[in-house]
Structure formats: C-alpha cells, structure tokens
Amino acid sequence: MTMTDDRVAMRWLRRNFLAGRMPGDRSGQVRLQTLVILRWLAIAGQLGAVLFVHFGLGFPLPLGLCLAVIAASAWLNVFLTLRYRSATRLPDWQAAVYLAIDLAQLAVLLFLTGGLQNPFALLFMAPVTISATTLSLASTSLLLAQAFTYVTLLSWFHMPLPWRPGETPELPSLYVTGHWVALLLGLGFMAAYAWRVSQESRRMSAALAATQLVLSRAQRLSALDGLAAAAAHELGTPLGTISLVSKELMRGQTSEEEMKEDLALLNSQAERCKDILSRLSKQPDGTDVIYSRLPLHALLDEVVAPHRDMDVGFHIEVLADDEDASEPEIWRRPEMLYGLGNFIENAADFAREEVRVAAHYGKGHVTLTITDDGPGFTPDVLEKLGEPYVTTRPRRKRAMQDPEAGHEGMGLGFFIGKTLLERTGATVEIGNRTDGKAGARLVMRWPRRSIEADPAFPPEALTASDPD
Secondary structure, eight states, rough: OOOOHHHHHHHHHHHHHHTOOOOOTTTTTTTTTHHHHHHHHHHHHHHHHHIIIIIISOOOOOOOHHHHHHHHHHHHHHHHHHHHHHTTTOOHHHHHHHHHHHHHHHHHHHHTTGGGGGGGGGGGGHHHHHHHHHOHHHHHHHHHHHHHHHHHHHSSSSSOOOSSTTTOOOOHHHHHHHHHHHHHHHHHHHHHHHHHHHHHHHHHHHHHHHHHHHHHHHHHHHHHHHHHHHHHHHHHHHHHHHHHHHHHHHHTTHHHHHHHHHHHHHHHHHHHHHHHHHHHHTTTOOHHHHEEEEEHHHHHHHHGGTTTTTTEEEEEEESSSSOOOOOOOOEOHHHHHHHHHHHHHHHHHSSSSEEEEEEEEOOSSEEEEEEEOOOOOOHHHHBBBBTTTTOOOOOOOOTTTGGGGGGGOOHHHHHHHHHHHHHHTOEEEEEEEESSSEEEEEEEEEHHHHHBTTTOOOOOGGGGGOOO
C-alpha cells in the first residue's frame, strides 16, 4: 500500500466523518418497537399503581379520569403498532414528539393525583434520559425544558394527593420546594450524564468503524500486492524463454524446421503465461509465503520508505538484546504496516531534523521505539492521546507544499494506529522522550511469538488474543 493510497483513504474518512455520512451510521434514530415496549411498561405500571391506591389502599381519587389518561396512551401504542412496522426507525423529530406526548401524559396523571406531592413525579426523568441517550442535543434540550415546565407548574397547580377518606395531607411548603429543586437538578444531571456517556459511545463506535474500514482497505491492497508479487514470480520463467526465443527469431539465422520449433515453444510459453494468470485470478487471496514474511529490518525499511521524501532524516537500527537471538521474520500484515506507518508519519510531521526508529529483539520479545526531535506532546493532550478525535495541532511542514494536507487533524490517526497494533498483540506506550531532549517517544512491545512468521500459521490466523 503506497503513501498516496493512505492519504486518499484518510481524506475520504475525514470528509465522511465531518459530514456525518459514515456508512451504516444510524445514530439518532430509534426503533419504533423500542418506544412502544417502553410505553407498554409505563402503562402497566401506571395502571397497577392507580388500581392499587384506589382499591387496595382505599384512597379516593378521580379513577375515571386517570383511566382515561392511561387509555389514551394505550390507544397511541395500538395506533403506532398498526400504522408502522415494528422495525421502523423513527427520525429524530418524530421520536421527540412521541416522548413529548409521554411527558404530557405523565404530567396530566400527576396533576390528578397530587402533583409534586406524588412520589411518582420522579418518573419525569425516564423520557428525558431516553432522549439524551438516543436523540439530538436540540431535541433533548426541548424535552428537558418541557419537563422543567411541567415540574414547576405541578408544584403549584394540582388536585389533592389521594389519602384516607376524611383526611387531607398537608405537606410543608419547604418540603415541596425541596422536592421541586431536587427534581430540576435530577433532570438536568441525568440528561447531561446520559448525553455525555452516549456521545462517548457514539464517538468510539464511529472511530472503530473507521478502523475497520481502513483495515479492510489495507487488506484488499495487501492482497493485490501479494497477487502482483506472485504473478511476477510465476511469469518470470516463461517470459524469459519468450524473450530469448524472440531474439533468436529476429536474427533470421534459423532453418524452417527450427523456426517451427521456436514458434511452437513461443506458443507453449504464451499458453503457460495464460494458465498462470488464470490460476492467480481464481485465487486472489493466495499469497506467496516467501513474500508474506520478511526480516524485521526489512519491515522497518518498507514502512519508512513512503515517508523518505519528507524534509526530515530517518535513522533505523535493529539490535539484539540476547547474543544468541536471531533476527525475527515478521508477517507482512496490514495492521502492522498501517499502524506503524501512521506513527512514523506523525513523527515526521512534527520532527525538526530526524526521526529515529530503534528495534530491539530477544528470544521472547520484540520492542520498537519511535522518537523524534519535535516539540513533543503537551500534558493536556498526552493523557488523552490514543482516544478517537483527540488531536494535537495542524500539520506544519507540508501545509505550504500541499494546502489540502495542512488540515487540522481529526485525531483518528493515533487511535487507528494504536488499535491496529494492539490487534497484533502489541502494548503501546505514548509519551515524551526521557533523555532530557524535546520530542515524542512511542514504545511498542510484542511477545515475539505473536508477530514472528511461522509457515504453519498464516497471518490471517493470528490475532492479538490468540497469538499462538
């Protein structure tokens, strides 16, 4: 995979993420069946509470009106079930309208049964919390304002709280005021908390989708690379024969019999080339085992090669920690190439003069350290780096050469690189240099068995959770 391919892929991701057009993204849409089921649960709870208070406890209340309000909510559920398919996903505004109806129904029911003196006023939090976890910020804000309004009105205007016949409960005004404040604070806190958690979940899901997209693209390109290498390897012999025979024919010093033999040989070699290409096209996922693995130093050279045109120098060293440890051969895995490529490109973007890539290996481990002589990471960024959408600053050096490259990063590069390398079994540490010089320092450590090439285990069979 070339550096140009990487940049095209990342630009595509940035464009779609910023526009909110990630494939398969349905954030902000709620299934109708979810709201219908939740409303049936609410209806069952309301009906049970009203009947228990009236018949079980013997507290008089406007039973007919309460049952009418509950029946209205039930009829709405019946209408929605008959009108739409259960798998229907509601747009943001429509889901907000249905939740607003639920808030209004609850407010009317509480008005008939004591207002804020009724302990079930706590249920105002349910629709607001559902909105905060699934709908847009605008819809959640409107529903929160609606809930605030109902809570405030019910603190002053309501029918008496159901109680024993002949007795009228008198709750202190200070208690009612405290209940009102507690509900307002609870509604605000739950909405903010649920919104924050859901946003983090959406951001993580979107970033993981980007990682999967990049990895899938890298695997396809890697398969094409392997196919090209296999084709070159297989076609080398027949093409060499064709070249040699054609030169002999061009000299014109062959007899008619020899010419027939040479033409027959050319035809057979051309058929052989055709058979090779046909066989390779039928097995696009087959890879040359020799091509698929390479020594550690060759892997680093391949990863660094696309970035050597940048205005910084690269210094690569591979050292053995154990005298009798041999240099490992590594599978050419897309996760490894793309993850390391992201880290090295970032180091080159911020380096002043040099990026150092040092690999140390022993009998049971492989450690790779990438350092640069740039400004390093600031403390506020360092503690969050590696999470999706956490970025440092716009790129400096290539901005003048390529205006499109001078964007402010989305913070996906580090997240994708870290995620891909962790899938190969790596432990990734991100920090600043510890030798007293300015610059960033990234350390990746692998158990040697998790990345070392073994013909018995193709790279597709290796995972971070089962490196054996």
